[in-house]
Amino acid sequence: MNLEKLESVLSQEPKFRLKQARQAIFIDLINNWNQATNFPLALREKLNQECGLEIGAENLISREGDATKALISLRDGLKIETVLLEHGAWRNTVCLSSQVGCPFGCLFCATGKMGFQRNLTDAEIVEQAIYFARVLKREDKQINNVVFMGMGEPLLNYENVMDAIKILNDKNGLNIGARHISISTIGVVSGIKKLASQPLQINLAISLHAPSNDLREKIIPANKKYSLDAIVEELNNYLQQTGRRIMIEYLMIDKFNDDKEQAEELALLLRRIDPPLYFVNLIAYNLTGEFKSSSAKTIKDFKLALNKQGIEVTERYRFGQDIKAACG
Numbered sequence: 645m646n647l648e649k650l651e652s653v654l655s656q657e658p659k660f661r662l663k664q665a666r667q668a669i670f671i672d673l674i675n676n677w678n679q680a681t682n683f684p685l686a687l688r689e690k691l692n693q694e695c696g697l698e699i700g701a702e703n704l705i706s707r708e709g710d711a712t713k714a715l716i717s718l719r720d721g722l723k724i725e726t727v728l729l730e731h732g733a734w735r736n737t738v739c740l741s742s743q744v745g746c747p748f749g750c751l752f753c754a755t756g757k758m759g760f761q762r763n764l765t766d767a768e769i770v771e772q773a774i775y776f777a778r779v780l781k782r783e784d785k786q787i788n789n790v791v792f793m794g795m796g797e798p799l800l801n802y803e804n805v806m807d808a809i810k811i812l813n814d815k816n817g818l819n820i821g822a823r824h825i826s827i828s829t830i831g832v833v834s835g836i837k838k839l840a841s842q843p844l845q846i847n848l849a850i851s852l853h854a855p856s857n858d859l860r861e862k863i864i865p866a867n868k869k870y871s872l873d874a875i876v877e878e879l880n881n882y883l884q885q886t887g888r889r890i891m892i893e894y895l896m897i898d899k900f901n902d903d904k905e906q907a908e909e910l911a912l913l914l915r916r917i918d919p920p921l922y923f924v925n926l927i928a929y930n931l932t933g934e935f936k937s938s939s940a941k942t943i944k945d946f947k948l949a950l951n952k953q954g955i956e957v958t959e960r961y962r963f964g965q966d967i968k969a970a971c972g
């Protein structure tokens with residue numbers, strides 16, 4: 645898809661054409677300008693040549709049919725992953741990538757192992773959502789939630805991610821409510837600060853994954869720069885400014901961060917979050933080589949240990965593991 649020249653191609657046309665074109669792209673979700681039947685034929689041809697709408701992608705569907713991973717080809721030949729998770733008929737979540745690869749190299753993360761290629765443009769981020777919005781529209785469905793939990797660190801690509809979110813949120817765009825859009829970060833403190841003062845009510849999730857700096861550094865090299873202390877301090881500013889509840893993501897890795905003492909250590913750390921507007925989301929680790937996932941029993945015990953300390957805990961449902969679509 646290539647919308648860069650849309651405004652210039654339409655600049656010689658009457659003003660309403662741009663509005664009609666946006667309606668065709670974001671609401672009618674056309675994939676070829678020939679479907680814009682309210683446009684003169686010559687204009688449709690010109691638009692097809694200069695502002696193509698096709699999205700090159702390969703689909704992988706999980707055995708249960710609840711997750712679809714699309715491998716989207718960008719114009720420079722690089723590929724990114726986008727995942728659609730269907731929880732029942734009316735909750736469709738799209739997991740978007742923000743970068744090609746990721747510079748942080750977390751040891752448990754498949755993206756981290758790829759190294760970093762480049763940031764995605766706002767158009768490339770929106771294109772991922774449009775891809776699945778088209779798929780869903782065929783079944784009279786739509787995207788209800790967007791999470792930035794695909795490839796890359798969204799807060800290292802702040803401007804483009806926020807520009808994309810504005811389009812996703814726009815009533816004349818995909819019209820996805822800000823409260824249904826979430827950014828997940830490894831803890832980029834400067835980005836959390838910026839998020840706190842921007843006006844849209846989007847959600848924030850923090851990939852914490854360990855209760856102490858010593859342990860966290862072993863799997864997250866970026867902890868040297870973004871320590872737990874720096875993150876907690878910035879979260880407190882964020883919470884005081886926004887009053888919006890955050891999600892603490894915690895990957896359950898076998899015999900690494902999953903015993904009862906560690907749950908208690910985590911509870912102590914979380915007690916420093918003030919105001920205490922958070923809940924913990926336990927994530928079953930998807931195999932990427934190095935580690936093993938905690939057993940269901942260990943996850944349950946960990947959850948109970950946190951509950952005992954008065955902490956609300958949810959568990960991330962495993963989607964599409966067979967297509968490696970369950971994030972990371």
Ligand code: SAH
Binds near residue numbers: 792795828929931972
């Ligand atoms: N860079 C951001 C967002 C992308 S990762 C971040 O790290 O938060 C999105 C989520 O998937 C993060 O919580 C990340 O820790 C998690 N993840 C990474 N690798 C995973 C794996 N192998 N199994 C399960 N979750 C994983």
Ligand code: SF4
Binds near residue numbers: 753754755794972
């Ligand atoms: Fe990057 Fe997030 Fe993966 Fe770490 S977990 S390497 S920050 S995408």
